[in-house]
Amino acid sequence: MAGEEVLNLSVGEPDFPMPELAREYARKTIEEGRNRYTDVTGIPELRERIQRKLAEDNDLDYAPGDIVVANGAKHALFNAFLALCGERDEVIVPAPYWVTYPEQVRLTGAEPVIAPTGEGFTLTADLLETVVTPQTKAVVLNSPANPTGATYSKPELEALAEVVLRHDLYVVEDLIYEYFHYGDSPVPSIASLGPELQDRTVIVNGVSNSCAMTGWRVGYTAAPQAITQLIRRLQGQATSNVSIVAQYAAIGAMDSVPWAEIKSYRPRRDLAHHRLASISGVRCAVPAGAFYLFPNVAELLGDQCQTSDEFCAQLLADTGVGLVPGSGFGAPDHIRLSYAVDVPVLEAALDRLAEFAAN
Ligand SMILES: Cc1ncc(COP(=O)(O)O)c(C=O)c1O
Incomplete structure (x- = not known):
């Protein structure tokens, strides 16, 4: 990276x-x-x-x-x-x-x-x-x-x-x-x-x-x-x-709850989900709330990265994208991605994730 x-x-x-x-x-x-x-x-x-x-x-x-x-x-x-x-x-x-x-x-x-x-x-x-x-x-x-x-x-x-x-x-x-x-x-x-x-x-x-x-x-x-x-x-x-x-x-x-800012997360969820769903080997439900996506990446695990911990560590080392492995949440085949970031950051991170997954 x-x-x-x-x-x-x-x-x-x-x-x-x-x-x-x-x-x-x-x-x-x-x-x-x-x-x-x-x-x-x-x-x-x-x-x-x-x-x-x-x-x-x-x-x-x-x-x-x-x-x-x-x-x-x-x-x-x-x-x-x-x-x-x-x-x-x-x-x-x-x-x-x-x-x-x-x-x-x-x-x-x-x-x-x-x-x-x-x-x-x-x-x-x-x-x-x-x-x-x-x-x-x-x-x-x-x-x-x-x-x-x-x-x-x-x-x-x-x-x-x-x-x-x-x-x-x-x-x-x-x-x-x-x-x-x-x-x-x-x-x-x-x-x-x-x-x-x-x-x-x-x-x-x-x-x-x-x-x-x-x-x-x-x-x-x-x-x-x-x-x-x-x-x-x-x-x-x-x-x-x-x-x-x-x-x-x-x-x-x-x-004075900041409703406009809160509502701005919905299009980011849709964007991130759409991009994730198009990555081969990633399976992701559409979440109804919060600001996380929690895709299953089991199909991407193998010789190079055997666990989601290794997957996240390698992703960070190779591409600079920081995600959280699912192991700490009791779901080791998953990774957590927060879309509470600016859209350009989200898009760039998903580009890098897609390229990493393809390799
Ligand atoms: C599900 C859940 N509950 C509670 C909290 C804690 O909230 P607080 O920062 O108000 O302690 C968090 C924070 O990440 C959370 O994710």
Whole structure:
């Protein structure tokens, strides 16, 4: 790749700027000298804003007291797992999965049980049934998903909900890519299927992806009171509140979601998918959401590159294109490509990938 620029399609965050209103609220918070602790669970104004978002976007009825603002969705997820499970419990994690889920489950002392998924990378009721045991405490749903972009439809969630209720499971539902959805209707939440489901669900979300504020660390859980109280106690001893500046900024962000930038990802998905699908030996589903493509490259593996790890390492060395191997996501025959980059970069990277695959 002598002299060729590195084209990095491995990054898992949006490439547009954060909303100006979020910056303005942050500046105002600093200028007004708001520098004290806040409530462990977050400032009331932010929790009320989240309550309104959950009602408007997700048709969910929560009180501000059901919400805990955490240091990013990652921290919110860890709070959820810590509150729900411990030693001898099992948590079902559908594969391909975001790398953090099994690791966080293990940190609680519980066992992650990796579940296979169906055609479109979604967990079906039948597949869920095959992995439930008396020790199962919870199942993780990530919609749209990292790394596959797979998104659960309402009928799929209804089928899963029946199994969840019959076995008395909890659902940890990670909706962090919710706004990156290219279907006609919003991403449904399993909690919106009825009060029994809402009672068994911990919603996880935040402003990291939707408002391109990954560095600000604002996420949250919305959960039944008993779980929220546990999370409150955990967070009170572990970290206390999220930075007050970031909390006010998050209100500004939620008041000015950058929809035009978010929607600009759909043509990039179509472009990248079209180009990938034309490469011989690459098989790729059209994802309904997130900003990743997760093609199967099994046919390109062989003597030169035996695994997707070797494939990505060789691709980087030969062409300067950075992708993520599927092994860390529990899908070793796949690679993850993020299209949250400028179109010329995407096109150049796909040209190089096509040439590499042909050789
Ligand atoms: C599926 C999923 N959930 C949660 C997160 C973490 O979000 P945050 O940056 O808000 O901690 C990520 C970030 O990559 C993610 O891909």
